[in-house]
Amino acid sequence: MKLGDMLRTAFMNLWRRKLRAFLTVLGMVIGTSSIVVMVSLGVGIRQSTIESYASMGSLTNITVSSWRWVPSADGSSGTSTEKKLDKKSVETFKTIPGVIAVMPQIQTYGMIKSGKWVSDCNIMGIDQEVAAQFGIDLSEGRYPAYKRGGSTYEIVMSQDVLNWFYDPNTGRQATDNDGNSRVTLDSRFQLTFDSRNIYQSGMGISEGEEPLGKMYRLEAVGLVSPNNNEFSWYCLMDLEALKKLAKENPSMNLDTSVYNQVLVKCADTDAVSSVKAAIDEMGFGTSSLQDAVEQAEQQMQQIQYLLGAIGGVSLLVAAIGIMNTMMMSIYERTREIGIIKVLGCRMGNIAGLFLCEAAYIGLFGGALGLGVSYGLSQVINMLVGGSGFRSVIPLYLAAGALGFSVLVAMISGLYPALRAMRLSPLTAIRNE
Amino acid sequence: MEQKPIIDVRNVKKVYHVGSVDVHALRGIDLTIAPGELCCIIGRSGSGKSTLLNMLAGLEPVTSGEVVIANKHLERMTQSELILFRQRHVGFIFQSFNLMPYYTALENVAFPLSFRGVPRKVRLRRAKEALKTVGLESHMNHKPSQMSGGQQQRVGIARALVTDPEIIFADEPTGNLDSNTSDDVMRSICDTVRSKNKTLIMVTHDPHMAEFADKVINILDGKIIDIHYNEQPQSI
Numbered sequence: 001m002k003l004g005d006m007l008r009t010a011f012m013n014l015w016r017r018k019l020r021a022f023l024t025v026l027g028m029v030i031g032t033s034s035i036v037v038m039v040s041l042g043v044g045i046r047q048s049t050i051e052s053y054a055s056m057g058s059l060t061n062i063t064v065s066s067w068r069w070v071p072s073a074d075g076s077s078g079t080s081t082e083k084k085l086d087k088k089s090v091e092t093f094k095t096i097p098g099v100i101a102v103m104p105q106i107q108t109y110g111m112i113k114s115g116k117w118v119s120d121c122n123i124m125g126i127d128q129e130v131a132a133q134f135g136i137d138l139s140e141g142r143y144p145a146y147k148r149g150g151s152t153y154e155i156v157m158s159q160d161v162l163n164w165f166y167d168p169n170t171g172r173q174a175t176d177n178d179g180n181s182r183v184t185l186d187s188r189f190q191l192t193f194d195s196r197n198i199y200q201s202g203m204g205i206s207e208g209e210e211p212l213g214k215m216y217r218l219e220a221v222g223l224v225s226p227n228n229n230e231f232s233w234y235c236l237m238d239l240e241a242l243k244k245l246a247k248e249n250p251s252m253n254l255d256t257s258v259y260n261q262v263l264v265k266c267a268d269t270d271a272v273s274s275v276k277a278a279i280d281e282m283g284f285g286t287s288s289l290q291d292a293v294e295q296a297e298q299q300m301q302q303i304q305y306l307l308g309a310i311g312g313v314s315l316l317v318a319a320i321g322i323m324n325t326m327m328m329s330i331y332e333r334t335r336e337i338g339i340i341k342v343l344g345c346r347m348g349n350i351a352g353l354f355l356c357e358a359a360y361i362g363l364f365g366g367a368l369g370l371g372v373s374y375g376l377s378q379v380i381n382m383l384v385g386g387s388g389f390r391s392v393i394p395l396y397l398a399a400g401a402l403g404f405s406v407l408v409a410m411i412s413g414l415y416p417a418l419r420a421m422r423l424s425p426l427t428a429i430r431n432e
Numbered sequence: 433m434e435q436k437p438i439i440d441v442r443n444v445k446k447v448y449h450v451g452s453v454d455v456h457a458l459r460g461i462d463l464t465i466a467p468g469e470l471c472c473i474i475g476r477s478g479s480g481k482s483t484l485l486n487m488l489a490g491l492e493p494v495t496s497g498e499v500v501i502a503n504k505h506l507e508r509m510t511q512s513e514l515i516l517f518r519q520r521h522v523g524f525i526f527q528s529f530n531l532m533p534y535y536t537a538l539e540n541v542a543f544p545l546s547f548r549g550v551p552r553k554v555r556l557r558r559a560k561e562a563l564k565t566v567g568l569e570s571h572m573n574h575k576p577s578q579m580s581g582g583q584q585q586r587v588g589i590a591r592a593l594v595t596d597p598e599i600i601f602a603d604e605p606t607g608n609l610d611s612n613t614s615d616d617v618m619r620s621i622c623d624t625v626r627s628k629n630k631t632l633i634m635v636t637h638d639p640h641m642a643e644f645a646d647k648v649i650n651i652l653d654g655k656i657i658d659i660h661y662n663e664q665p666q667s668i
Contacts, residue, residue, distance in 0.1 A: 001546060001547050001548075001549060002546070002549050002551070005546045005549075005552070009546070012534070016534055335530070336532070339526075339530045339532075340543075340547070341515065342489075342491065342518065342524050342526075343518075343524065343543065343544040343547065343591070344515060344518045344519035344522075344544055344547045344548065344595070345515070345547040346512065346515050346516070346519075346547065347511060347512050347515060348512075349547060424491075425491050426486065426491055426492060
């Protein structure tokens with residue numbers, strides 16, 4: 001029997017018993033949609049969790065520090081070991097497969113003066129070549145460069161620092177009546193690392209004290225994006241410029257031959273764990289958001305299994321419904337099956353016909369169920385959207401659900417199909 | 433010259449086990465039927481005639497003995513092989529017509545061809561031809577419920593012929609028809625079978641129907657008690 005004929009005959013057999021076929025399909029619709037909606041909730045929660053982590057910083061970044069925590073054998077205590085992070089180690093990181101960029105960082109603390117206003121700030125030295133790759137986003141302007149020999153240094157301001165400007169003599173905030181800072185990117189700025197320049201100005205220096213630190217002219221070339229990532233707290237300067245400043249200001253107490261930390265960018269999230277392991281091996285301490293995400297994913301997976309199992313119960317009920325319908329159908333059609341056997345329908349074809357019928361039920365039930373799921377998913381997102389609890393139906397879930405419902409239907413139809421196949425052709429000739 | 437028989441039955445026995453009792457339906461049947469013969473098996477109900485027909489058509493296994501049809505041993509075949517055998521060699525006419533109620537006459541006749549993988553166009557063309565030979569070309573698109581018993585049985589005849597089998601089995605083909613229609617249908621069966629040079633094996637309890645056949649086999653209590661030839665069968 002040709003496949004096309006088989007599909008058509010099976011469809012006609014279903015069509016002749018429209019109401020019953022519809023009810024059975026309805027069971028499958030409920031089964032499929034309950035699984036899909038449940039799993040889509042799991043997928044949605046997982047996505048929003050990962051997104052919330054991603055908003056804290058890039059998931060492909062690894063932060064390498066010179067300190068490494070080595071737990072003792074029983075895990076209850078441990079020791080910290082230090083390994084120097086220098087230019088050489090940065091070059092080694094670049095050779096690890098999966099690494100696409102490496103950015104050493106130094107951090108220091110300085111004071112910025114603008115007229116009578118003053119603000120404290122954390123300054124991070126960055127490499128403008130690769131800064132964008134590490135998710136150091138600017139909301140305005142460009143990355144700071146190092147002007148060799150110039151007396152003006154470029155800086156990218158942080159919004160927080162702009163907001164913190166105050167008058168040290170009166171303690172007044174540098175904000176106008178609307179709450180906006182009077183200090184803007186266009187203001188004149190001066191940078192110093194010696195607090196005496198700010199707080200004891202005009203008092204001169206007593207004998208035996210170190211000479212005052214220099215005041216540097218600053219040009220604000222940009223603004224760090226205030227979005228909640230790990231860099232929005234820092235003002236940014238060029239790494240080499242900051243190193244030069246550190247040498248000129250011993251009071252900073254910054255060893256310019258080593259880095260506070262090094263950022264390593266991986267090609268994708270899959271590469272993170274292997275790169276991390278490779279750097280751990282060298283004796284450095286590493287941390288990445290991926291650790292937290294992985295832990296969260298494990299929990300999410302358990303939630304997904306639970307949700308899927310709840311949906312699975314109704315699919316199981318639907319499957320039993322299919323089996324029941326098919327068995328009924330076979331009892332009803334005993335004579336018909338006998339006739340087509342006498343007329344020369346092969347055993348495999350008979351089983352095939354009934355399997356096709358079951359598959360149709362699964363297909364229609366699955367397809368309608370998907371439609372219902374998309375509708376329900378929209379309703380859920382409309383009602384509780386924005387609370388981090390949402391329903392997402394990815395393509396693989398839709399395709400998988402359709403395939404799965406056909407598969408479940410065919411498995412339910414298998415026993416009835418075999419029963420039909422084994423029926424004796426004699427029933428056809430027996431005269432009632 | 434004696435033709436090689438198309439059906440050769442040797443010492444066939446059939447025992448049904450009903451509870452702890454053995455019912456001997458056939459007690460050793462020997463029979464040969466030549467190609468092109470119109471053969472009628474006649475007997476009272478319970479004589480074993482239907483059992484014999486079922487065995488010849490490969491619908492029931494024999495308990496012992498040999499059934500050789502078209503040089504093939506039916507008793508050695510599996511279920512699947514028997515179905516293939518029926519596809520190639522056998523057409524079947526039922527007492528209660530057994531048409532598919534939701535198909536038209538044309539679709540009913542074309543139905544067995546679909547099991548043989550014949551494309552739809554060819555199926556419908558051959559079904560039309562078969563319906564023409566039984567004189568039903570005007571009822572092709574009628575459903576069985578819209579046709580009389582005689583017409584339905586003629587659709588049944590067309591369905592048995594459409595696959596061009598060598599042997600046609602008919603189990604009380606007129607059992608559900610009144611006597612006038614019976615004669616018409618009988619004539620229709622015999623005419624078509626003769627014109628196409630097929631072999632017909634028919635079971636009936638009606639001696640009048642036996643008059644249409646060339647060869648009449650009388651069965652009683654599972655044994656052949658008499659075989660005679662009609663010098664002038666009614667169907668000619």
